[in-house]
Amino acid sequence: MKKIIFIFSLLFGALGCTSQVPGPGISLVDPLKKLLRTDTDFGPESAVTDVARGEVASVQLAVRSNTPIKGLRAVVTELKNGNTSLKNIQVKYVGYVKLAALAKNPAKDVIRAPDMLYPDPLLEQSDINVDANTTQPVWLSIDIPVNTLPGLYSGKIKVTGNTAGGSFTTIKAFSVQVYPVQIKSTRLLVSMTPAIENDRMSNTVNQLTLISNKAKVAPYSAQYWASVQKMAQMMHAYRQNAILVYTLHIIDYTPDSNGNFQFDFSKFDQIIETFQKNGDIKRIIGGWLGGRNGGWYEGFDLFYYYFKDGKAQLGSGKVTNKDVVKFYQQFIPAFMKHLKEKRWDNIYYQHLVDEPIDANAGSYLEIAAFFRQLAPNMKTLESVQTTKVTSAVNIPIPVLDFLDQNYEYYRVQQSQGKELWFYTCWLPQGEYANRFIELPLIKTRLLHWINYKYRLPGYEHWAYNNWSANPLQEAGSLLSNGETLPGGDSWIVYPKQGGFLSSIRLEAMRDGIIDYELLKMLEARKPALSNSLAGQIIKSLKSYETNIQEFRKVRRQLLQAQ
Template sequence: MNISPLRLLVNRTIRTLCPALLLLPVACSESGLTIRVIDPLTNVLPGIVCPPAGDDTVRVARGENAVLQFVISADDSVAAMNPVLRSLKTKQGASLDKAVLGWVRNVQASHAYVPAAPDALQSPSGEYPDPILTDTTVSIAAGGTASLWLDIPIPADAEAGLYEGSVRISGLKNGKRIVADRQFTIQVYPVTLPKQSLLVTNWYFPDKFSFMNDNEYVEDDSPAYWECMRQLVETASAYGQNVWLLYETGTPVPTADGKGLTFDFSRMDKTIEFLLRHADVRLIEANHFAKRSHNGWTDPFWANVPVPDGEGSYVYQRLPYDDPRVQQYIAAYFPALQEHLRSKTINDGSGRSWLDIYTQHIADEPLDENKTSWEGLAHQVKQAAPDIRIIEAYRSSSYDPALIDILVPQLDEFAWEIYRTMPAGHSCWFYTCMYPRGNFANRYVTLPLIKTRLLHWINYKYGSPGYLHWGFNAWGANGDPFGDVSAPANDWPGGDSHIVYPGYRKLYPSIRLTAMRDGIRDYDLLKMVEARDSIRAQAFVNAIIFDFDRYDTSVSRFRQIRREILDFLEDMH
């Protein structure tokens, strides 16, 4: 449908004027509650008053999420506060019915990592907002505050228009029920996002499932294991993950003479089939089979391989890449794996096999000092199974394109000249972890949320189609996952180890995970602009991302650019 320029101008004028009545905080004299709308890219720190959002209208495309943050304060103590989303409709009767409401909880981050970010958050209490608890009530003391998160998925077939709604907060004050309402608006543009194009992986850890099981051990392949896996995979997938680490390999089976090995792939198949049923799977990344020989950072990589014991069984040994037993294992295992993957079909009508989505890690983060051993292993894999692609978080200053297909440098090293042009058939992602620090974008709880969202604007600016992070649910390094989320002993900044929080057989998202998801969809918006006007797309991203570690982190400026992107795409509708 074509929309006339006059109608577009009228629509945009209405969007600007309608929210004006909603800019001030709403206080209910009877309840004693004050509800303010704070931009969800603002980290609301305990004891610090944040300015209200300059415009209560949330502007979104179809196929992304509208997110609001409310800060509730009270003149007297209020118990058992509970939120409800009231009707959210356009004047024409279209409605948005699904939403997630949750209270934002604070966590600690004690580790003073260096070099610190120049814009690192300074919390007087040492606490920072992060987990979103979706199944609880909260109480606040007189003069206290609580933050409420509202996350509304916008269906791809939603009617475009201005949706008006409100959130109602109820609670108990001096034993009596009180309520307070806060209005807001959502502008859904006649712009529909395509299927997510950015490739995203967060490494997950099944050995941490005890945190989802009342601290009771969860046995592999048990009903409890698969329930925890389902919760993890569905949560991660809902927030943009589409690349999945695979721990399982072919189980060695000694030959009849006890001198060789064949392989049983049934346990590996079970996990891949599970992922294909429960998640968006663009790639599988098989776990590393080699580690540093004595765990020193520059030590050579040794492979962990099964060696027949001559008595009908085998033992695992860590051996150098040029050991004949390593060479025999690779020469036997990887051709068998390659043909097994080729024999399995993805049931999506595409005609693809599992081999088309399979990638293999060799050993994590090779450096100049130990690259020779990494290349020795990669060369053997490529010789044995030339159709298996190799992916790696890569730290060396040079690479052999014959040995690696998907390079994943750390964000600060992604700036190196060797990554500016990729050979045909290769791609370059980037990753963040406990590094880089300083002014680089990352996912720590002590950084402004906008720096998490901008990770994927960096993907777009520098033509990087993928992002990797090691820590989805690596809970427990410093005890309680809801306590101190840093780990000083490991030099992990707050939040580096996990971006979700455990409940019993469930997961709670975080405000960082939400910012990351929304940045993933920003990437697709920029791709949509590029398809129409590549120069305009670069102008939009350049207004925010100046260099690998220099950005405009003004939330108001970011909202302005996002609005200009949506207006541009609406004009092209």
């Protein structure tokens, strides 16, 4: 029997315009295209969005008028297939943030905004004002439940507003067709570190203060835990399934009568349990236990705690320091015992010290040997820029360009059974995929096509919400070694009263995670085809098919082949 395929596509066309005055120009634009405020040419309204059951369909409208618009509002009035309706539809408005500068080594296809204003946050408000001769994107998120009836859905979106000449109403018609393939869960391991706790508690309070609209938030208060829950729910909604926690610094330490350590793991437990209750946590990752004792090329110290006047104090020292040894000889066995009691020992992985390079690989290996003596069964993973520590790490995580430069070495490691992830941060720049705001959005989505193409089951990034003081106005103000980090490196969500706002980059990353899952599903039945489709998009670790129309064709084939 011939297999029947139902296509899920979003096809917009003008149904008509009934208004007191002519409405503004309204165009359907592929959601992978970043719209600058100065853009006027949006291309033909022929984009098709193909999605599986169980994911979210994104639709983007560009609204532009030569006169100011007050109260621009978009509402989906219906979206039906016979008697069945899709009801969970969110209308958002794309906001703009200012970049202080482009990356030091910008890509050839970098987006250059004349006013340095770039689209990113998805604003959740009922309407928005639009300046004259300014493009304003409207973003629709249409939830497609996993049990959605496949078939054609017809809908209308009503766009209203007021100009100097009066009010207008424009109706756009669109249709949706659904593929029968279902996405129930995703297997790609994705960790983007949330700033809910770390070794700088003042930073945590700052993050929560922004969320609570400048109200003071006490660490570990009821409001704090409510924010952690919101974070867990949002990360789950966007397919994040690995949580990094700065374990060492959220444990309470008290001395017993002999001056030995007593450990209270209750805050650590509450964070993990909150994420487990509100998400699908496949890996718990322990934050770094130490850091460089000087510049980039220097060796590593370990953090440790000691008691002064009965209170725990944070220090750092060499792995041979007697106080360091004393602390870890007590901490590691107690923590391992606790993980086993909580049945987390099989999913817990520990970072040691971050980003070892050739110059300090020896220092790293010394720490790894010390750690292995105390915890021979605890698994480790590490963000690395050297091949000299591979034997000491269960999961090496090279930065993308270092992986590219040393791919033959890592390919051999994979063939010998080594699990390998990759990470991005303010590096790599140039032509590599990353999540910078200045890059074409497709380069953010393709991060997870790289995961599939090169058999990398995990991805890590250091920052989910490491905000500056004004993240909704500026996007690249945080400094590292005296330099401005590329816009988008430090956060991918934005603060709002009582929670978090998504961004078009986070939407693209979620869709890339779904792409990975579809490729893995196809691989189980047709591995040659899944590899061929991935190869059409990912030419190498730094060369990709970034033409949106070509990408859509391949993605459609991926869905049709299921």
